[in-house]
Amino acid sequence: MSSQSLKGKKVAVLVESQYIADEIAQYRDRFAEEGAEVHFLANLNGSPFLNLVSEVEEVGHTPKLLTVTRDIRKAAPEDYAAILVAANYPSVRLRHFVPPDGPDGRPLPITPEMVRTSPAVQFFSRAMRHPEIVKGMLCHALWLLTPTPELLAGRKVICHEVVLADVLNAGGVYTPHPSGVVVDGDLVTGRSFLNVSAFIERIKERLVAQGSATAPATPATPEPRLSAPPEPGTGRQRSVLVVLSNHGYWGEELVGPLEVFERQGYRVEFATPNGRRPEALPPSMDAGYIDPPLGRSVTSPEMALKVRQLDSTGPGRSERSRMLDAPLNLSELLPERPYFSHPMMVRALEAYYRERDAALRAFERFDALLLVGGSGPIVDLANNQRVHDLILGFLKQGKPIAAECYAVTCLAFARELEDRRSILRDKHVTGHCLEYDYKDGTGFVGTDFNMGPPPYPLEYVLRDATAPEGQYHGNFGKERSVIVDYPFVTGRSTPDSTLTGEKLVEVLEQGLRRWGW
Template sequence: MTKKILILLSEWGYWGEELVGPLSKFDERGYSVDFATPTGKKPTPLPPSLQPDFIDPPLGRSVVSTEVAEMTRKVDESDRLDHPINMKDWLPERPYTSDDNYLRKLEQYNDDFDKISDDIAKYDTMLIVGGSGPIVDLANNERVHNLILAFLKAGKPVAAECYGVACLAFARDWENRKSIIWGKNVTGHCKEYDYKDGTGFNGADINIGPPPYPLEYILRDATGPDGAYHGRYGHKTSVMVDYPFITGRSTPDSFLTGQKIVEVLEDGLTRWGW
């Protein structure tokens, strides 16, 4: 049976290679792919991820090859991303405790959320693509957190790249508030890769300087004493498989992340990278 993948993308800009790297591996295998965004808008690549002459400040070199830039451009100009699933319409949102008739609304919320199990059943895994955009509309998005929890409840692996890994750190059971990656080994955007200046987003004429939070510190805390964050700074790639999670550090890890997702689905890979 053909594998089916759900890919989550920010509406504030994704990094091109972090989409086309895994996507190319899925396409090679003939996997079916659905895309989703927070409000159903078409996602767009961050402009630097289309520019082979862009010099990444922390690395002091280009991180965009001509080939990958062209791959990203082709996907962006195709119709593949034109009509993503609207997560706002698909997934319910937990009511405020201050809402009138809160208990009845909470019961309805739980009933509605239970109904998405049939939708989840058709997917084999989900992937959260990185870039600066997820900082804005994915990392602290309750619907994203609940979708992750639904995949885990269904016994399905979950993958994330770069700043998309923040979603895993913040996805928590409502009762105990403990991160789902507690006790796990993960990677994600390391402190040495953070910009000191130049963090921006599509659709906003703004430069917020450095990222608003250091992802490495969050992941170190979220994994707890029995898990670990692995930045592997000084190594060309960093991808971790600690089932049911597959995590990729940053742009150079994108194709390898896709390959490891394939190996999890096809070969039963449960541990790799540390």
């Protein structure tokens, strides 16, 4: 392999105590020899650095120290061409989590969702959604993937026999190989530390083979850097963050704009309030479902099939369905504003703003924001302070924000504490009109949840929020209703999904600032 063949690429190594010192040294030296920049990441738990101790059985029982200054919580997988997990027991430590206490102060029963809350588990799960990122897991490292078995199911792997039962139970396909290394597309696995040399070579080969398909690296920094929207002709791939409810999204309102973004070659990432995989509302996958307000079906058989394919989590599901497996967790990435009854309110509020501003830097790599509709957003997005902060962050950067259906309510309620005026003041928007509102028992059909009718008519909220010089446009009786009043792109309901995505693309590519009224 030619010298400097990896120049400009960044490699992340997730590590914890009980690492193998020689393995870590090989990652640092051999990737650097090819021009790559190697970052060691750990969960710093709020500290500026962490001293990790190597395996105590090494070098005559004398451990070595590794000082790590990069925090997994502040890192973005998309910044790296390759992400590796150290061998031995770091994966056990990396996936550790503390069960939350219940109302009585006792730990709550552990659920499958809890075991996914480790920052390292979430970080690597995000990386698994991006085939352009090479993932490397050696020896015991696959333990970091077993909390999210849907990401391991069907993948050809090799590992240490100690973790084999867990890997098989998670659906991994154990594939012995004389070299001790198995390559399955973007996933490279090795049996043990003794195979580290071949393991590194296979990862190098994958990185070189990808060539220009890997996103260009950014300069080294302990904090996420500002990623400005690409200028025409720069060749940088645009990126859209899509926020979905954990109480159900309407299928077409995701599929429509998603297909537009994919045709445009955009990178798409997903986020939910609690980091769990979002689910489509059952009626949005059923072409035979009669929408009560309209008295007819609003979902074609073709669209119903597309939504079912994207929503599927069962055996034999398509690669496309894995897109939603590991969304960003807004409750982990953004701080919660303190109660005003806090005994040290001024200091607590100062800390909140400081943490919020630092956290929002991790979202600067996105060029636009989309909030997907359905009845679910009324429950966990509309009055979600973290969602409001995310919207305000995009607004301050001057980046476009699109919202559909009931999710437009998030824009009406997003406002700074200083003046508490809606960001929609004097703007023109559309959104779910009163004539289309659901009634008690019809908003969450097919789910085990029901909150009755919408707690507030969205149309009335938007009419008040856009006053005095703006206007709400219901366009009742018209097939389509999409409004562009920069930086906002709003879509009324399901039939407007694709058009909402198209207008967002026009805003990004052609500088569209006003359309639809």
